[in-house]
Amino acid sequence: MALRTLAAAIALGLGACAAPPQPAAAAPAPGLSDLPDYSLDLTHTFVHWEVQHMGTSTLRGRFDRSSGSVRFDPKTRQIDVSITVDTASVNSGVPVLDGLIRNSSSMLDVATFPQATFTARSARFDGEVPRDVDGELTLRGISQPLTLHALRWKCGLNPLFMRQVCGGDFEAQIDRSSFGITHTLPFVADRVRLLIEVEAIKL
Secondary structure (H helix, E strand, O other): HHHHHHHHHHHHHHHHHHHOOOOOOOOOOOOHOOOOOEEOOOOOOOOEEEEEEEEOEEEEEEEEEEEEEEEEEEOOOEEEEEEEEEHHHHHOHHHHHHHHHOOOOOOOOOOOOEEEEEEEEEEEOOOOOOEEEEEEEEOEEEEEEEEEEEEEEEEEEOOOOOEEEEEEEEEEEEEEEHHOOOOOOOOHHHEEEEEEEEEEEEO
16 A cells, blocks of 8 residues: 555656646748739739820820739738739830830830849738738849839629639839930939739639
């Protein structure tokens, strides 16, 4: 009887010295490759531009063709964007001007630089809304940081095809000379305003 009591006491003592149970580790945040995929709606995704002409009027145009991918999770506030623009699709509505913009070595020079790209891996969120998307613009082979500021953003169920759609309007500004676009400076302004409309359908 005394031996059993002693053994029980030793067992209790060993249990008291054991390490306390550790709480379960929190699940890691999903990587960018795990974010929900969205397909760009190319009928509602365009890059527009505008630049002041000789201090009077404003020249405006857009790029008609683009492609890319978007991964986005408003809950974890993560974003992964990759957009490619076909520079030859520039369209000002003035064919002579479009030819100059496409072909001049001091403009887009689309034969040498057929694509411009924007990539982003981070954003500053207000709740579930990406207010500023921080990325990199590559134009004419030159890469520069660029932040897109959201003018509006909304996600919701599209009643036409019953799928979630996210989209909005963004703006940014660049100095075209920093990308080697120097034609007609200073008569046409250096500062160019970019306006990006985008809609994407959740897959």
